[in-house]
Structures are given as structure tokens and as C-alpha cells.
Amino acid sequence: MEQRIKIGIAGYGNLGKGVEAAIGYNPDMELVAVFSRRDPESIALPTPGVESVHISEVEKYRDKIDVMILCGGSATDLPVQGPLLARIFNTVDSFDTHAKIPEYFTEMDGSSKRGSKISLISVGWDPGLFSVNRLMMEAILPGGSTYTFWGKGVSQGHSDAVRRVPGVKDAVQYTIPIEKALNRVRGGENPDLSPGERHLRHCYVVIEEGADKEEIERKIKTMPNYFADYDTEVTFISQEDLRFNHSGMPHGGRVIRSGVTGQDTDRHNQTVEFSLDLKSNPEFTGSVLTAYARAAYRLNKDGQTGARTVFDVPPGLLSMKSAAELRKTLL
Amino acid sequence: MEQRIKIGIAGYGNLGKGVEAAIGYNPDMELVAVFSRRDPESIALPTPGVESVHISEVEKYRDKIDVMILCGGSATDLPVQGPLLARIFNTVDSFDTHAKIPEYFTEMDGSSKRGSKISLISVGWDPGLFSVNRLMMEAILPGGSTYTFWGKGVSQGHSDAVRRVPGVKDAVQYTIPIEKALNRVRGGENPDLSPGERHLRHCYVVIEEGADKEEIERKIKTMPNYFADYDTEVTFISQEDLRFNHSGMPHGGRVIRSGVTGQDTDRHNQTVEFSLDLKSNPEFTGSVLTAYARAAYRLNKDGQTGARTVFDVPPGLLSMKSAAELRKTLL
Numbered sequence: 001m002e003q004r005i006k007i008g009i010a011g012y013g014n015l016g017k018g019v020e021a022a023i024g025y026n027p028d029m030e031l032v033a034v035f036s037r038r039d040p041e042s043i044a045l046p047t048p049g050v051e052s053v054h055i056s057e058v059e060k061y062r063d064k065i066d067v068m069i070l071c072g073g074s075a076t077d078l079p080v081q082g083p084l085l086a087r088i089f090n091t092v093d094s095f096d097t098h099a100k101i102p103e104y105f106t107e108m109d110g111s112s113k114r115g116s117k118i119s120l121i122s123v124g125w126d127p128g129l130f131s132v133n134r135l136m137m138e139a140i141l142p143g144g145s146t147y148t149f150w151g152k153g154v155s156q157g158h159s160d161a162v163r164r165v166p167g168v169k170d171a172v173q174y175t176i177p178i179e180k181a182l183n184r185v186r187g188g189e190n191p192d193l194s195p196g197e198r199h200l201r202h203c204y205v206v207i208e209e210g211a212d213k214e215e216i217e218r219k220i221k222t223m224p225n226y227f228a229d230y231d232t233e234v235t236f237i238s239q240e241d242l243r244f245n246h247s248g249m250p251h252g253g254r255v256i257r258s259g260v261t262g263q264d265t266d267r268h269n270q271t272v273e274f275s276l277d278l279k280s281n282p283e284f285t286g287s288v289l290t291a292y293a294r295a296a297y298r299l300n301k302d303g304q305t306g307a308r309t310v311f312d313v314p315p316g317l318l319s320m321k322s323a324a325e326l327r328k329t330l331l
Numbered sequence: 332m333e334q335r336i337k338i339g340i341a342g343y344g345n346l347g348k349g350v351e352a353a354i355g356y357n358p359d360m361e362l363v364a365v366f367s368r369r370d371p372e373s374i375a376l377p378t379p380g381v382e383s384v385h386i387s388e389v390e391k392y393r394d395k396i397d398v399m400i401l402c403g404g405s406a407t408d409l410p411v412q413g414p415l416l417a418r419i420f421n422t423v424d425s426f427d428t429h430a431k432i433p434e435y436f437t438e439m440d441g442s443s444k445r446g447s448k449i450s451l452i453s454v455g456w457d458p459g460l461f462s463v464n465r466l467m468m469e470a471i472l473p474g475g476s477t478y479t480f481w482g483k484g485v486s487q488g489h490s491d492a493v494r495r496v497p498g499v500k501d502a503v504q505y506t507i508p509i510e511k512a513l514n515r516v517r518g519g520e521n522p523d524l525s526p527g528e529r530h531l532r533h534c535y536v537v538i539e540e541g542a543d544k545e546e547i548e549r550k551i552k553t554m555p556n557y558f559a560d561y562d563t564e565v566t567f568i569s570q571e572d573l574r575f576n577h578s579g580m581p582h583g584g585r586v587i588r589s590g591v592t593g594q595d596t597d598r599h600n601q602t603v604e605f606s607l608d609l610k611s612n613p614e615f616t617g618s619v620l621t622a623y624a625r626a627a628y629r630l631n632k633d634g635q636t637g638a639r640t641v642f643d644v645p646p647g648l649l650s651m652k653s654a655a656e657l658r659k660t661l662l
Contacts, residue, residue: 018592018593021592021593021594022592024594025472025473025474025592026473046594098662101658101659101662102655102658102659105658122662127662129467129471131661131662132467132646133605134661135646135647135649135650135657135661136460136463136622136646136649138650138661139622139625139646139649139650139651140460140615140618140619140621140622140649141356141618142356142357142651143356186608261349261352261353261356261611261614261615261617261618262349262352262611262614263352263355263377268609268610268611268614269610270607270608270609270610270611270614270615270618271607271608271609272605272606272607273604273605273606273607273608274464274603274604274605274606275603275604275605275606276601276602276603276604277517277601277602277604278599278601278602279599279600279601280592280593280599280601283592283593283599283601284471284592284601286592287471287472287592287601288471291467291470291471294470309647309657309658309662310646310662311645311646311647311654311657311658311661311662312645312647312654313645313646314642314643314644314645315463315466315467315470315641315642315644315646316466316640316642316643318466318467318470318471319466319469319470319642320470320473323642323643324433326466326640326642327432327433327436327640327642328432328433330462330465330466330469330642331429331432331453331458331462331640331641331642
């Protein structure tokens with residue numbers, strides 16, 4: 001086998017652990033080191049031979065790592081770390097603050113070009129695989145509408161919002177697609193549907209002793225942006241029940257485009273659907289980042305530099321197989 | 332608006348008509364001419380201003396057409412026409428004789444390079460969109476299995492086979508996925524399933540007067556390759572019923588990958604699914620070819636030549652939108 005692709009992970013939370021596990025399924029890659037702001041001694045890595053390094057030492061790994069997978073958060077980590085690391089390494093990240101993507105792209109593009117590297121931004125499933133599907137479906141069926149449904153799955157942002165309500169000790173929030181809305185879309189009706197008409201929200205809540213359940217439920221259900229525009233169900237449970245039955249990180253969702261083809265006089269409905277049913281959101285997202293790390297490595301080896309998104313990556317670059325093998329076995 | 336992309340269609344059957352209709356949904360393209368072996372006068376084109384031209388005159392259009400979409404059949408048309416036309420034009424085709432793809436690729440690659448053109452081969456939904464999904468799913472979830480289910484839809488090859496049975500006047504064959512097999516795959520069981528364990532076949536048959544129904548049914552059900560390995564149902568109907576209820580060309584299907592992620596000690600199931608529900612198979616396939624024609628045009632404008640497949644095409648090249656607009660609106 002050729003030299004393996006040397007991977008680094010920057011940020012070692014759930015996503016970083018998901019990437020670490022994913023590398024184990026890709027024999028053409030090896031994990032060299034995990035970088036974190038925490039004390040390296042405090043981090044127990046399941047993969048033998050991998051170094052745990054303080055992020056301040058990262059420049060020393062300039063020639064030891066082919067692609068750095070950035071596993072920090074989009075709110076505060078990536079806007080700072082991304083442009084710094086993109087000067088030193090090829091990078092892949094899952095930046096998902098939608099409104100700031102154009103600005104982040106420009107920043108990363110500048111950094112990567114200065115370092116003669118590639119940075120692949122906003123990789124994952126949404127943004128990421130869902131985006132690729134939205135694009136392809138729209139290009140193939142210009143006469144139609146695209147719908148994104150999320151869930152059933154745990155939303156970290158909404159769970160956090162419930163936890164901030166006074167009297168709430170712990171909580172998990174599930175986003176659930178509304179079956180009736182799904183069926184209207186699949187049936188080719190092209191309905192006009194707000195997020196609240198596509199999803200309902202179910203909160204499992206543990207309260208502090210003596211807290212007022214009715215008041216908590218009212219506060220959750222009327223919370224602007226998060227819950228006010230949705231059908232929201234609140235179920236009070238014990239801490240033990242929460243830990244036992246709601247500690248997983250399942251998620252998923254679907255992109256559906258329904259459109260028409262044919263001449264005015266004889267139109268036909270066409271429906272395309274892409275869906276994910278994930279038992280572990282961070283492990284799946286980590287697996288997507290890992291496949292795209294292979295593409296980033298190859299693009300840069302080919303002499304390309306600057307920022308890219310999933311829209312710029314030929315699918316073949318994601319695979320371990322050669323182009324001829326792909327044509328023979330998967331076309 | 333910039334100059335529109337000038338399209339030609341070679342072969343004017345159901346697929347050619349599907350492409351013609353698709354171009355009407357893409358304002359950045361215009362259909363210049365349709366080429367056929369038939370008498371040009373005999374072809375009525377619904378689009379105003381489009382020329383109907385005998386295929387022998389095609390070379391005169393060298394500078395008038397940016398991309399020629401090849402709509403002939405894979406058995407006899409494309410192996411001959413493809414390499415001839417690929418020297419003169421950028422081409423897109425739906426070559427689907429699986430075993431001969433590597434050989435066809437080599438032929439087309441040689442021709443396109445001699446003409447300094449791009450040829451995009453085996454575009455459509457299978458091969459095509461299903462292939463892209465098989466590739467991406469496998470690259471992202473190396474630890475898993477991929478399943479392709481076809482239908483419910485009309486298979487032309489199987490309908491033709493039934494029509495060749497003595498005593499059969501007309502027939503339509505539907506390929507139908509077996510729900511139970513689908514659910515086993517979605518449930519993450521990773522079952523070992525032959526095509527006959529994934530699909531059943533339903534034939535609607537019109538017989539010649541006085542023909543022996545029992546004998547015809549036996550002949551169909553025991554036909555090697557086509558039906559012997561499948562659960563096959565045969566329903567005898569009138570010619571009128573066939574014309575009225577079974578003259579459409581619906582099809583579809585799904586690619587499902589079920590795999591695991593995570594460390595040995597704590598694995599999680601992940602399922603990815605891509606599905607199509609098509610009321611008109613040739614119009615949808617034509618829409619895919621049309622979107623990929625845009626990509627072929629752009630690749631060649633970028634200086635690239637030779638044969639390509641869907642695996643080589645960055646998704647962004649399929650869209651009418653600019654890269655910046657795509658990042659802003661679809662990522």
C-alpha cells in the first residue's frame with residue numbers, strides 16, 4: 001500500500017471521538033495526533049500510538065500531518081482556530097452557522113492560499129450531504145420545490161435552551177418530522193410549509209425538587225424562536241429515566257424534492273428523496289469529515305489551494321478505490 | 332444573461348423527447364437541432380425554432396452546438412455513434428451496458444481527446460445518480476453493505492421478453508421491490524439477498540385469440556434469467572385495459588447503505604437512503620442528462636478533455652447558480 005494519509009484532530013469532544021473511530025474504518029489513513037486546549041495528560045485515547053498534544057504545540061506538526069480535521073464548535077472555536085490552522089494544514093471542518101458561511105469561506109480561502117493548502121468547510125450532513133442533495137435535485141428538476149425535514153433526533157441547541165429555564169435540572173429535546181406534512185410533500189402537492197408545520201418538538205424534562213411544573217411547561221412552550229412557533233410536548237421524567245433512556249445522540253432527517261417534467265400539455269410528477277437514520281450523530285458526522293479529508297488531501301496534492309465546499313468535490317475523490325475500479329464496480 | 336448553452340439531441344425516441352422537454356426548464360440553455368436517422372420531415376418537434384436534421388449532416392453543426400446529448404440505445408446505437416460524435420462535440424450519454432462500461436470509457440476517452448472535447452458517459456439514474464450515491468455512501472460508511480432496489484416500475488427488457496412468448500400479443504412487466512426485504516435492510520440486519528429475494532415481477536399480458544393461458548403463464552414463469560429466479564405473477568387483461576392502465580413509464584427505486592460506526596466496544600447503526608419515485612422514467616433521465624450537459628460544457632471550457640463519469644463531476648457544475656450563490660443559499 002502507498003503511504004497512508006496522516007490525520008490530525010483538533011478538538012476532542014464527541015465529534016473528535018467520532019472522527020477518531022471513523023479513521024479505524026479507513027485503512028489508507030492513520031491518526032497521528034489529537035490536539036486540545038486541555039492538559040494532554042488528562043486525555044485518554046483509545047487508539048494506540050496516537051499522541052495527545054496541547055494545541056499550542058500544533059505548528060511543530062506542520063510536516064507530520066497531511067490533513068487536520070477541525071472538530072471545534074462553530075460558535076466560538078472555528079471562527080478563531082479555522083483561519084489559524086488553515087495556514088499550516090489542509091483542513092476539513094463542519095462550520096454550520098449558516099448566515100456566516102460566506103464570510104467564513106472568504107477568511108479560510110485567504111488563509112489556505114497563503115499556506116498553499118486546501119480548506120474544505122461546512123462538511124457533515126447538514127450542511128454537507130443534505131446540501132449536495134439539495135443542489136443536485138434542484139439542478140435536475142428546476143421545476144419543483146425542495147423540503148428539508150430534520151429528525152427524529154436530539155437537538156443540542158434546543159436541549160440547552162430547555163436546561164436554561166429556571167427550575168429545570170436536565171433536559172433532552174427531540175425534533176420530530178410531522179408525518180402528514182411528509183406525505184403531502186411526497187405526494188407532489190408542493191405545499192407551503194413553515195418549519196413549525198414540518199416539525200414538532202418533544203422535551204423530556206427533569207425538574208429541581210419543588211419546582212412548578214405548570215410554570216416550566218408554559219415557559220418552554222412560549223419561548224420565542226425555539227418553541228413558540230411549534231407544537232411542543234413536555235414530559236416530566238426522573239433523572240434516572242433521562243440518563244437511561246435519553247442519553248444517546250440519534251438524529252437524521254431527509255431532503256425531498258418534488259417537481260414536474262414534460263411538455264406543458266403532459267406533465268409528470270417526479271420525487272427524489274435522500275434520508276438519514278443515525279443512531280449516533282457525532283460518529284456519522286465524523287465519518288463524513290473523514291471521507292472528505294481524503295478528498296482534501298488529493299485536491300491539494302493535485303496543486304489546488306484555497307477554500308472549497310462539498311459542492312466543489314468530485315465524488316470519486318472520496319473513495320479509497322481508483323477511478324477505473326469505481327467505474328467497474330460502482331457505476 | 333450570458334450566451335446560452337447550445338444543445339443538440341442525437342436520437343429522437345422517448346429519451347430524446349425527455350431531454351427536449353427538460354431544456355425548456357433550463358433558461359441558460361437552448362435546443363438548436365435534433366438529429367435522427369429518420370427522414371427529418373417526418374419528425375414533428377414541439378419546440379419552435381428547432382431544426383430537424385438527418386444524422387448524416389451532423390458535422391456541419393460542429394460550431395453551432397456546445398453539447399450533444401446522445402439519446403440512442405446502449406445495445407447498438409451508442410457503441411457506434413458515441414465514438415464518432417465524441418470527436419466532434421462535447422457529449423453526454425446514458426450508456427448502461429454495465430459489463431462494457433470500461434471498454435466504452437476507453438473508446439470515448441480516445442475520441443474526445445482527439446477532438447479536444449469532453450464526453451460524459453453513463454449519466455442517468457442507474458447508472459448515474461444511484462452510482463454517485465453508492466460511491467458516497469460506501470466512502471462515508473466503509474463498515475457496511477449497499478443494497479439497490481428497483482421499482483415499482485416498468486422494465487422494457489422484461490416486457491419485451493414476455494412479448495416474445497408465442498401466443499402473447501402485448502405485455503407490460505413491473506419490477507416491484509419486496510417490502511419485507513426493504514425493511515430488513517433498513518433495520519440494519521445486513522442480510523444476504525439475491526435479486527429475486529429483493530424483487531418480485533408482475534406481468535400484465537394480452538393474449539392472441541384462442542391462445543393457451545396456462546401454457547403462456549408456465550413459459551413466462553420458467554424463463555431463465557428473466558423470471559425463473561423470481562416470484563412472478565401473471566395477470567391476463569384486455570388490450571384496451573393494457574392501453575388504458577399500463578401505458579405510462581413509471582419507475583424508480585432506492586439505494587440503501589446500512590453500516591456501523593464507533594469503536595469496537597460501542598458500535599452504532601447508521602442508515603443512508605436515496606430514492607426516486609418517477610412518473611416518467613425517460614423524462615427524468617432526460618432531466619439528468621440535461622443538468623450534466625451544463626457540467627460537460629463547463630469542464631471543456633475549463634480546458635479539460637477526454638471521457639468522464641458522474642464520479643468526476645463536482646456537484647456545483649450542475650447548477651445554474653454561481654458558486655457564491657450556492658454557498659449562500661443551498662449549503
